[in-house]
Amino acid sequence: MNRIPNATSKGRRVKMGVIIPTVNTVTEPEFNAMRPEGVTVHVTRMPIHFHPEEDGFKSLMEDLEIRLNEFALFAADIVAYNCTVGSMACPPEMLVNKLESVTGSPGVTTAGSVIQALKALEADSISLATPYPDATNQHEKEFLERSGIKVLKMAGMSFDAVEPELGRKFAEVPEEEIYRHALSVDHPDAKALFLSCANFPTAALTQQIENTLGKPVITSNTATFWAGLRKAGITDNIEGFGSLFSISP
Missing domain, CATH: 3.40.50.12500 (Rossmann fold)
Structure with a gap:
């Protein structure tokens, strides 16, 4: 059966x-x-x-x-x-x-969950890796810092597209590229790394990146x-x- x-x-x-x-x-x-x-x-x-x-x-x-x-x-x-x-x-x-x-x-x-997760991990300073353009990253940084989470370093990715194609492209980034992007954004004083965007395929990489960096990694999902x-x-x-x-x- x-x-x-x-x-x-x-x-x-x-x-x-x-x-x-x-x-x-x-x-x-x-x-x-x-x-x-x-x-x-x-x-x-x-x-x-x-x-x-x-x-x-x-x-x-x-x-x-x-x-x-x-x-x-x-x-x-x-x-x-x-x-x-x-x-x-x-x-x-x-x-x-x-x-x-x-x-x-x-x-x-998602926004509330990210704050809750970072506080549960006692991570009041983070690195922020996203697929977003700079303006979106800045907005996200401001939100996080209003919530008591200091963003020590952040970076997005560059795509030759606008919405809705831009959103679709986030989901198509290869895991190897996401992995390199995540490591490049890490700051030595950050207590955690946040991989942002629910349409960014990052969940399967969290454990590998944690093992490499030696610090907690969370994603939007x-x-x-x-x-x-x-x-x-x-x-x-x-x-x-x-x-x-x-x-x-």
Whole structure:
């Protein structure tokens, strides 16, 4: 008899609903690679709102509500808004309140998860490696530093493209190139390295980079998945994706 992956010996423990940007093709395989027994991942998509403040966050909240109502219908146990840039462009409490009020379930965002993960790792100074242009990196640095995380060194990557092609290109960067990029951005005084962007295929590299640098490495997706699991009461130590999964908030 063929084994159905979701019908595990532990039974279904948590249904995680995840909102990702329309062009994202990385989150689903990475979350499914990391998920412990009994956890299922259910994804829906929506456009990124780069400047949601321009209409007082109205369009963002309306788009979120449509997707969150889907999660409410199947009674997701935990919901996540998995977009680094999008979640850093909105007050964190506003996003979490929206996730939780519509679904009635606990919610996490990538921005909040990154801060939570770095604080759990006691990393108040970091290096920041991204696929983004300089302007996006600067915005991200400002967000992190407002949250008490000092960015000692940062660098993005260069692409001859604009959105939406630019977002698609993030997902196509070879692992070898990401690995070299990550090592080049490390600062000797940084207590951790953050590989940013949910559509940047970095989760599988975290353990290798940690072993090389001798310090914690988190990504947008490892932080979001870890925070979602912990908020849902799942404390499994998931091996192979960095030391973050060995701790609880």
